[in-house]
Amino acid sequence: MSQLGTTAPAPAPATGTAAAAEASVRQSRWESLKPLVLDAAVPTASYYLLSKGFGMGTMAALAWSSVVPAGRTLWSVLKERRVNGFAALVLAANLVGLLLSLLAGDPRLMLAKDSGITATIGIAVLVSVAAGRPLMTVGLKPWVTKGNPLRTGVWERLIAERGRFARMERMFSVMWGVALFGEAAVRVVGAYTLPVDTMVWLGGVIAGVTITATVVVSGHLVVDPMEKKVSEEVAALGR
Template identity: 85%
Template sequence: MSQLATPASDIATAAADSEGSRRQSRWESLKPLVLDAVVPTASYYLLSKGFGMSTLAALAWSSVVPAGRTLWSLVKERQVNGLAALILAANVVGLLLSLLAGDPRLMLAKDSGITATIGIAVLVSVAAGRPLMTVGLKPWVTKGNPVRTAAWERLIAERGRFARMERMFSVMWGVALFGEAAVRAVGAYTLPVDTMVWLGGVIAGVTITATVLVSGALVVDPMEKKVTEEITRQVAGEVAVLGR
């Protein structure tokens, strides 16, 4: 009986790693998303809105991290860091639009141009078979746990419903970001400037919140359940093999 319990016990032990190890593993999984997307975006808003920098200066300084990460990937890993390159490209679009800015409505529409660029790139990444939003999705489904990560890899390799849900997550975010950009761009040229100054932030906040909730219910929760079921199936299979 003790022999039958061995594989299940090994997997259970691996799944129950120390809290410190789980946190470290989760941070390692989330680090690319934080460095490539969160830090540059937060830097832009902090520098422009918090410290009063010009749009050009804020965009230029917030491009340092993604530019460095993209260059590092090219030199060290011989490949393009997709998310860092995307944020860098979006910032370049913002810089180009800012050079044309003199019209306050164009300044309002500028952020829409950046968001639309990101949305389109996310959709293109799905068509290319490398969904960009997976860098944020995978850590939350696997929770930085090596057993859950291994289950994720097995399910993705099957190219079934699990892989379709992975792509769906990026599609939902790509459509949401592009749609939010379109709404704000229309508002920038049809509504009073003073109204759009505050309404633009509301539109962005509502869009992100709604997408988080909807994608969580339709994609993240089902994927978490599938991973748990896969781990259970793997344990049962190991036990059955030793029970023969």
């Protein structure tokens, strides 16, 4: 009589741990990018949507686009007992825009108004570097760490060592602060020396060229070397 055996079911693939790890990475990435999205992207997109998309006046669009950074600044002061630097910066820039809008009867001043906002951001970024809290790190860190907890840990350690890695972190903000302030200065000069019709389109070209050039140069001099250093440190840990 033959013996009937039962075949044990194959073990289920261990996807639970992998899925949990992937979810953790996604959560870490979102937490890293959240300040940049909420404090910069949302207010900027809101301003252009309200002013260009819905035809709202400059002052009203600036006021409504300030709601998110104002709320986050107030929340950080009341709840966390600290100032949310990036949200406060965007709020301050919008307030400068509101003040300039009150004076904007002159078409040339209207052209220079956006430069006042950009200059405010550029100065604030440079001041933050001098204060030891570079504001542009809010965009740099997620790019380098990619939301990976291990890479984030390596980042924190390298920054704490205050060596070349930390200097590159500060350099990134310096480059953006100088670029933004320089772009604002060029546009103000153009607003008062070139024909208004020319500056209407040239202002956007100047801003686009400045941002593109700064992204390329800062990527080559700062972002790429920082990414490489973090990757080397992670590889040295054998993970």
